[in-house]
Amino acid sequence: MVHEPDNIMTCGKPLGTCLRIIENFHGWKAPGLVLGLFMVDLAQELIGPQVEADAIVETCHCLPDAIQLFTPCTVGNGWMKILDWDKFALSLYDRRTKHGCRVWVDLEKMRPYPKLYKWYMRLIPKKELPLDVLLGIILEAGRHVLSSQAITMTQFHDRVKKTGINVCPVCNEAFKATQGSICRACQGNGYYEGHRAKVVGN
Numbered sequence: 001m002v003h004e005p006d007n008i009m010t011c012g013k014p015l016g017t018c019l020r021i022i023e024n025f026h027g028w029k030a031p032g033l034v035l036g037l038f039m040v041d042l043a044q045e046l047i048g049p050q051v052e053a054d055a056i057v058e059t060c061h062c063l064p065d066a067i068q069l070f071t072p073c074t075v076g077n078g079w080m081k082i083l084d085w086d087k088f089a090l091s092l093y094d095r096r097t098k099h100g101c102r103v104w105v106d107l108e109k110m111r112p113y114p115k116l117y118k119w120y121m122r123l124i125p126k127k128e129l130p131l132d133v134l135l136g137i138i139l140e141a142g143r144h145v146l147s148s149q150a151i152t153m154t155q156f157h158d159r160v161k162k163t164g165i166n167v168c169p170v171c172n173e174a175f176k177a178t179q180g181s182i183c184r185a186c187q188g189n190g191y192y193e194g195h196r197a198k199v200v201g202n
């Protein structure tokens with residue numbers, strides 16, 4: 001390998017350490033997460049260490065995990081929002097000033113890496129591109145396949161506040177008050193069918 005992961009810093013840590021964080025979290029070095037690592041690293045550098053940035057991510061796949069691993073932003077703390085647009089792009093921003101930066105995978109910049117391009121565009125079956133080959137290309141490409149831009153947020157910048165809750169008279173569970181007097185599930189919009197035997201918690 002030409003790469004010496006521990007001589008390169010990403011997200012404030014040696015690259016090798018970041019790759020181990022990904023592997024420990026995911027069970028393997030998921031290529032989308034490794035690409036995401038470089039994206040988070042670039043966005044962090046652009047926004048600067050003095051900003052406690054919130055994040056917005058434009059795909060449900062892989063990239064939210066990179067943000068959760070390498071920034072303080074998580075779904076659970078409300079600092080990260082996910083848009084289901086299937087765009088491999090993210091923004092970090094200061095929610096007070098609404099200024100931030102967006103980083104995205106630039107298809108034109110990917111053209112010099114045809115295998116990476118085919119993988120990214122889902123044009124090549126997984127078995128035809130071994131993981132170590134793909135990872136080698138991603139590590140070589142790094143930021144070279146990314147573009148970035150300064151942005152001002154126009155929506156989605158506020159953190160989602162907790163709202164009031166009601167207790168559903170049917171199931172007796174607390175739920176978001178804005179959904180009405182009966183919870184979504186008991187209104188018939190649930191995602192499950194309960195089975196007769198209650199086996200948990202009785």
Ligand SMILES: [Zn+2]
Binds near residue numbers: 168171173182183186
């Ligand atoms: Zn209910």
